[in-house]
Amino acid sequence: MKRAVTIIAVLGVTLGIIVWFYRQAAPSSAGRTLTVYCAAGIKKPVEAIATAYRDEFGVNAGLQYGGTASLLSAIRVAKTGDLFIAADATAIADARKMGLVREVLPLVRQTPVIAVMKGNPKGIRALDDLLRPGVRFALANPESASISRVVKRLLGPRWETFSARAVVLKPTVMDIASDVTLGAVDAALVWDSTTSQFAALEIVPAAEFAGAAETASVAVLAACAQPAAALRFARYLTAPEKGAPIFAAQGFHPAGGDKWSGKPTLVLYSGGVNRPAIQQTLKEFADREGVDLTTVFNGCGILCATMRAMAKTPGANIPDAYYACDVCFVPPVADLYPEAVVLTEADIMLAVPKGNPKNLHALLDLAQPGLKIGICNSEQSTLGYMTKGMLKETGLYPSVMKNVCSQVPTADLLINQLRTGSLDAAIVYDVNAKPVAAYIDTMPIKHAGAKAAQPFAVAAHSPNALLAHRLLDFLRANRERFEKAGFHWRDDGTAIVSKDIVVPDYLKKAND
Numbered sequence: 014m015k016r017a018v019t020i021i022a023v024l025g026v027t028l029g030i031i032v033w034f035y036r037q038a039a040p041s042s043a044g045r046t047l048t049v050y051c052a053a054g055i056k057k058p059v060e061a062i063a064t065a066y067r068d069e070f071g072v073n074a075g076l077q078y079g080g081t082a083s084l085l086s087a088i089r090v091a092k093t094g095d096l097f098i099a100a101d102a103t104a105i106a107d108a109r110k111m112g113l114v115r116e117v118l119p120l121v122r123q124t125p126v127i128a129v130m131k132g133n134p135k136g137i138r139a140l141d142d143l144l145r146p147g148v149r150f151a152l153a154n155p156e157s158a159s160i161s162r163v164v165k166r167l168l169g170p171r172w173e174t175f176s177a178r179a180v181v182l183k184p185t186v187m188d189i190a191s192d193v194t195l196g197a198v199d200a201a202l203v204w205d206s207t208t209s210q211f212a213a214l215e216i217v218p219a220a221e222f223a224g225a226a227e228t229a230s231v232a233v234l235a236a237c238a239q240p241a242a243a244l245r246f247a248r249y250l251t252a253p254e255k256g257a258p259i260f261a262a263q264g265f266h267p268a269g270g271d272k273w274s275g276k277p278t279l280v281l282y283s284g285g286v287n288r289p290a291i292q293q294t295l296k297e298f299a300d301r302e303g304v305d306l307t308t309v310f311n312g313c314g315i316l317c318a319t320m321r322a323m324a325k326t327p328g329a330n331i332p333d334a335y336y337a338c339d340v341c342f343v344p345p346v347a348d349l350y351p352e353a354v355v356l357t358e359a360d361i362m363l364a365v366p367k368g369n370p371k372n373l374h375a376l377l378d379l380a381q382p383g384l385k386i387g388i389c390n391s392e393q394s395t396l397g398y399m400t401k402g403m404l405k406e407t408g409l410y411p412s413v414m415k416n417v418c419s420q421v422p423t424a425d426l427l428i429n430q431l432r433t434g435s436l437d438a439a440i441v442y443d444v445n446a447k448p449v450a451a452y453i454d455t456m457p458i459k460h461a462g463a464k465a466a467q468p469f470a471v472a473a474h475s476p477n478a479l480l481a482h483r484l485l486d487f488l489r490a491n492r493e494r495f496e497k498a499g500f501h502w503r504d505d506g507t508a509i510v511s512k513d514i515v516v517p518d519y520l521k522k523a524n525d
Contacts, residue, residue: 046073047239047246048093050084052100052159053185054207055121055229058263059098062256066249070275074246080157080185088113094234095243100159100186100204101227103166114232115240116483118247119268121260122226123204125164127217128193135199140219143200144178151181151189151201160186163227164202175202190214209264228268241303249273251479272476278305279477279484280330282320284313284338284395285423286359286442287467290498291336291488298487304480312394312422313342320346333475334484338395338442339465340514347511350470354508356488357500360443361399361463362455364431369454371437376404376458379438380412387419387427387439391524394422395465398524400440403460405523428453444499462517466503470511 051059056078063074079087081104088097089111097114099105100123108114129137135148143150152175155161165172176182181198183189187210189201194213208214231247233240250256251270260267271277279299283291288310299306309316309332316335323329335350337343343353365373371384379386389397397420404410419430419439427439432452442465446455457463469488471481492502 045071046075047095047243048075049077049096049098049246050088050094051076051078051098052081052084052229053078053187054100054123054160054204055098055265056187057210058256058260058265059250061259061263062250065255065259066246072242072246078185080153081159082155082162083157083184085113088234088236092236095237095239096247097232097234098229099232100229101163102230103162104159105230105232108232113235115235115237116244116247116486117230117232118251118270118479120229120231120251120256121206121265121267122228123206123265124226125160125167125202125219125222126205126208127200127219128190128203128208128211128214129200129217130193130196131213131215133215133217137200137217139217140175140221143175148200149180149198150178151183151192151198152176152179153186153189153202154182154184157184158186159227160202160204160207163225164222167221167225206263206265226266230268240301244302245275248277248480271479276304277477277480278307279334279480280332281306281308281334281336281481281484282316282332283308283310283336284316284342284467285310285425286338286396286444286465287336288425289444289448290357290495290500294488294491294494295484298484301487302480302483306484310423312389312397313338314390314393314395314398315422317342317345320349324349331472331474333477334469334471334481336467336469338467339399340468340509341398341516341520342395343468343470343511344514344516347514349472351473351511352508353468353470353511353514354485354504354506355466355468356502356504357467357495358503359465359467359500361396361403361458361465362441362443362446363438363458364428364441364446364453364455365438366431366434367452367454373438374456376407376409376413376460379416380409382416384416384437385418385435386413386416387421387430387436388417389424389427389440390420390422394424396424396440396442397422399462399465399520402517402520402523403458403462406462406519407460410523447499462520467500468509 067073081100153161155165186203186207190203190207190211192198193201194211208216233243237243252273254273257267388400391397391401404413424441424445427441428445430436446453469485
């Protein structure tokens with residue numbers, strides 16, 4: 014009977030949420046109201062933050078509360094709304110699998126605890142005390158509320174014992190916390206942050222839950238028709254100057270957000286090789302986030318020298334993200350960018366005018382007298398650095414350099430010179446030559462070093478670190494553009510420690 018009543022209650026809550034959201038989706042609210050599904054346990058601070066946001070920017074947040082799982086069910090049916098505030102990571106993971114959410118920003122961390130009345134009249138000291146004769150306790154329904162889904166996972170087989178002994182089973186964590194304050198039960202399993210919202214309650218820690226903090230997050234719904242506005246409010250919720258102090262004042266533990274700005278400026282330094290694959294994606298990202306994205310393309314040697322100079326200049330702003338042409342140009346700035354994710358790989362090729370009039374097929378051929386050869390500058394660019402290493406290791410450096418008449422920071426400049434007939438051959442990336450295949454032929458270079466791996470890194474002290482990581486995710490979501498441009502996809506989701514990157518000895522010796 015208890016279970017049947019609970020299921021009916023959950024269905025009623027879910028139906029109410031769906032009806033509410035269809036009303037909120039009316040055209041009159043478009044662009045002025047953000048529709049937000051919010052876990053009930055986070056209601057108080059989110060309401061306060063939404064009020065502050067409305068007062069500051071004139072934008073309303075239409076908030077609907079419920080158990081996280083119930084909200085997720087409503088989202089699946091309604092297929093409308095802008096944001097989903099979930100109390101645990103599993104709900105967000107489920108929403109991702111269902112294709113219901115896109116960007117996710119961490120809000121606060123919460124830990125399961127036992128809530129009792131002030132003074133702990135029943136003397137409850139541990140989880141097993143809830144099973145003593147005469148102790149009445151409440152649980153939230155794991156089918157609707159995150160708190161019990163998390164507790165169920167942590168307790169494993171023991172969950173059934175506690176579930177069977179609970180005298181109350183309700184849809185949300187706030188419902189069962191209220192029952193404790195009313196004296197309907199002696200205790201309830203809630204979030205630590207829940208007790209802070211009830212003056213009559215105190216916490217009893219449970220050893221079984223130690224170190225089991227869950228992250229509550231705000232996610233942009235895939236159905237959101239105003240992503241820039243939704244992301245702006247999400248950033249406000251998490252910002253250390255805006256939403257975070259309100260969460261902290263109400264007993265929550267903020268997860269850490271970016272420095273607040275209504276329209277942040279994100280600065281990306283990128284090696285020139287990446288330009289063909291990312292230019293359109295960068296524009297789409299900036300439009301979706303509603304931010305300014307400043308991108309500087311250049312040779313990685315120049316970029317690293319610039320960043321090293323910035324690091325020595327008081328008050329200088331290090332670029333938020335760095336997207337190098339190869340991992341060998343990460344160690345020079347490893348202190349600024351401590352981790353990197355290798356996204357792609359690009360082949361280094363020998364390029365010649367269409368038809369290969371000089372009949373050049375290998376590095377050795379570039380030593381023939383009378384040729385006009387173009388390479389990238391070894392101090393300014395990754396490609397030049399790697400080219401010099403290959404030529405020196407093969408013993409061809411002195412003879413080829415006699416024919417070099419052009420040394421430039423980026424390979425796209427060499428491509429232009431080939432097209433105008435200024436060069437007989439050049440060493441470039443395959444992705445540089447691919448767009449002009451009607452005018453240029455390429456041949457593979459038979460050397461183990463004729464491949465460059467492109468790493469993306471976020472600055473250690475960026476005020477926009479979460480935004481930069483969302484850019485990384487956005488690039489990952491557009492893998493097909495990289496492959497269409499001629500890159501080979503390498504990303505496996507893991508990061509490498511920048512200071513541990515080993516540059517091959519032949520490259521270091523060649524460029525000492």
